[in-house]
Amino acid sequence: MSERGNEPLVPSPETPDDASARAYGRQLAMDGLLRELLRKQPVQEQSGEPVIVPVAEPKVRGSGSSARLRRRSSVLLPAVPAAAPARYWTRRRAAAAAAVLLVAAGALLLALNGGRPVDVPLSPLQLEQRQALLDDVKNLELALSAVQAPEPPEDPDVQPFEAPPVDTGEALATARTAESDEAARFIEARRAFMLRQLRQFEPQRPRAAGSDDEESMPPGSRKQADPAVAAVNAQKIGRVLSSESGDRTGTLVRNADGAARRIELTTGLDLQSGDRIETPAGGQEACASVSLDGGATLDLDRGTVLEVLGRDELRLQTGRIYASINVPRLGSDQESAPPFSLQTDAGRFLANDVEAEIFSSSNAARPQTGARVSSGKVHLVNSKGHVVASKGQEVQARPDAAPTRAESFSAPVWRGQDRLIESLPFGRGSTVLYSTLRPAESLTTSYLLALSHRGEIALGGIQASQGDLHQEQSFKRLVREMQALQQAGIRNLPPLALGATQPLRPAPAGKLEETRPERTAAALQILACAQKATEAKPLLFIAGGSVTDLAYAWLFDRSIAQRVIMVGPFGIKGDQWWKLDSWSAEIVARNFRCVFVNGATLKAGADRLSRAPDTRWSGLLSKDADPDDDFRMAALLTIPDDKRKIVRIRFAGFHHERPTFENDLQGTMWRTRESAEPGYLEEFDRVLLSPPVR
C-alpha cells in the first residue's frame, strides 16, 4: 500500500474480516486525501481561471482510445492567462522558432539524401553481430532473473575440488557407469581422430641398404635403422624448451631416411614425429622440457625414454614425466576435441586437460604404469579395464590387471622442473576477449584472429576500449576490416563491441560498489562470455586499454569475478590500464584474478610484414602498429610457462595514487616476465607469416 521507503504508511489488516477491511479502506482514503491536501504544490508562474482552448481537431495518428484521449486532452490544457506576461509569449515564440528550425533541418537532410529517409544501413555482419549480442543479452537477463548475483568469494583463487563420491554401493555403481560412458566417448573420439590422421599418411617405401643418402650423413651419425624409433612421416610437431648441459644432456634419436641419428638435445631443437628422447640416468632433477603443438608441455626426469609419435600422441617407454596437457578446443563442443594420448606398456592415458606426474616401469617381467593427478582428469585404459582419476587421486595399472585408483597419493607428486608456482591459472582452452585502444591497428588483433582462424584458440570478441580519442573511427575501421576478412574466407571471426566512451564515475563519496553501471556493448559482451566460462576454464580478458567495461560488467554481476581473469601489462610502460580509468582498475584489482605481464614488445619489422604470404591479413598488418605492446599478453596463450618466471602477488592499495603490490604465495595475481628469449617473432611468423591456412 502507500509507502515510502520500505514501510507502509497504512499497514494492511492482520485479520481480513469485513470491519477490518472497511477500516483499512477508510485509512487508505484518508491517507490519499492527506497527501492531496498537504503535498507541496509546484510553483506556478501564472494563475487564472481555466479557459477552454478551442479544439481544432489536432492531428493525432490512430483511431483507438489512446488517440481519442490525446485529442480530448487538449480541452484540459492549463489556461493561458488573460493578461499573459511578455516572457510567456517570448517563450512561446522561442519554442515555435526552435520547432521551425528542427523541421527545416529535417527537410534539408531529406533533400540531401535524395528524398530518402536518413538511415545508416547495417551490414549483414553487423546485423548478425547485433542479433548475437541481443541473444546473449536475452540469455543473460534470463539467467540474472533466475539467480541473484552472489557476492564474490573472499579468495577467488581457491580452486574447486570435487568431493570424493559417497562410498555406497549405489553411488559407486552410478559413478562407475558415468566413468564408463565418458571413457567410451574418449576412446571413440580418439579412434576416430586417429583414423582421420592415418589417411594423411602414405605407405612408406622401404629403402635399399647402402644408399647414397646414407653416405651423405655426417660422420658419427651413420648408424643402422633403429627399429625402436617409429617410422612415420616426419613433420615438425613441437620443440625442446630447455635441456640440461654437460653430463645431464639428453639425446634425441631421429629416424632419418631409414637410419637412426643421435642428436644432442638442445634448447630450441624442433621435434618431429617419430623422435625418441632419452635422458641420462641418475640424479633427481628434471633435465629436459619439451612442448608439443597438440597442447602439452612435458618435463622429463632422468632415465626417461619418451617417443613422440605425433603432436598429441606419446609413448613413455620408461621413466617419468610431468605432463601439463591442455588440448586446445577445436569447436564449441568440448567432447569433439580428440584427447591427448600417452601409451605405456601397461596401459594408455587419455586426457584433454590435466596436470599429472606419469611414470612407467620398464621391467620386462612386470611392467607397471601410473599417474598422480595435480589437476584435471585423466583416463587410464588397458585391455582389462579402465579407471578415471581426478585431482588428488592416483591410478596404477599392470598389463595383466584392470587399472586401480587410490584416493590419495602413495608418494609426493614429482612436479618436474623447479617452478615457482604450479602454473598460470588458465590454459589454452580458455575463451579470449581482447580489449584495446585501437584494435584495428594492433598486430595482436591480427595474431588472435589468425589463431582463431586456425582453430587454436576460442576468440570470444574484440573490443574498442575507452581511452582513445578516435575510438569510434577506429571501431568502424575494425568493422570494415572484419568484413573484408569474412569475404576473404577467414573463419571463426569474433563479434565486435564498442566500449565505454568515458571513464567510470563512482557513486558519491567514492563508493565504488554502489556505482551505477552503464550498459555498454562491451560490458554486455563480457557478461555473455563470462556466462559460458567456469572457474577452472575462465574467460581471459586481455586489457590493452582501460578496464572500464570489465568493471561495469562486474557491477552488473559480481559472480563473474570467479570466471574472468584480467590479463594486463605491468611495469613502467604497462600501467596504461590503470591510468586510463583508475576507478575501474581498482574494482578489477580488488575483485578479479589478474595476470600481469612484463616483457618485451613485438617488433615484427615493417619489411617483414610486407612479405606476408597470406595477403588476407594485409589490411590488419598495419605498419603503424609495429612495435606492439599487447602481443606479450596474447602470447601467454601459446608460449608455455616454462619460458617465464612467475611470481604470485597481491594488491596492496595505493601509494602516491599508484597501485602497489606485494609478494604473496596465496595472492590472486600472477606477475610474469620472460626468463629466456620469448620467441615472439617466431610465434608471430608461425601464425601470420606462414603459408595461408585454408
Place this chain on the structure above:
Amino acid sequence: MDKAFDILAEQFRPMLQAYARTLTDGDEHVAEDLVQETLLAAHGSLDTFRKGENFGKWLRGILRNRALGSRRTALRRPLIVDSRIVEGMEEVYTLLDPPHADAVEWRERLELMRDCIGRLSEPLRLAVLEVYAQGLSLKQAAERLSASSLTVGKRLSRARDLIRECVQKRMGEQA
C-alpha cells in the same frame, strides 16, 4: 456543455487524483492517466448521468471501472479490488462529498481537514506534518521525532481516524 463539464472536471480533479492514487497504490503516473481517462469517459457518457445523482460518486465509479479494465495492461502495482476496502474508502469520500453537494464546495471541504489537523495533539500533528507535508518516510520521521517507526505509524493511524471524525462532525454542523 463542454465548458460546463470542463469546469466541473477541473473542480473534481483533486478528489479523483487522490482516489486514483490510493486505488493504484501510489503509482502517480498510472493515477494521472486514470484521471484523464475517467474525465474523457465521463464527458462521452454525460447523457447517462442522471440528474440529482452524486457527481463525485459517479466519477469515482467510472474511475474504478477504468482501473479494473486497465489492470491487465497498464498497472505496475497491485490494484485495490477488495469490495470491502473500496466500501471503506467510499465512506470517507462520501463524507466529503455528500449527495446533492455543490461540486464547487469539494475543495473547501477538503480544506476542512486542514483545520482538523490543527486540532490534533502535538505528537499526532507533528507526525502528520512530517510524513505528509515534508514527505519523509516513517523511519526518517521517527528519527526526527525521536520515536520508533512503530510509534509514528500508530500516531498516524490514530491521527487519520481523528481527522475523519473531526471532518464528519464539522460536516454535520454545517448541515
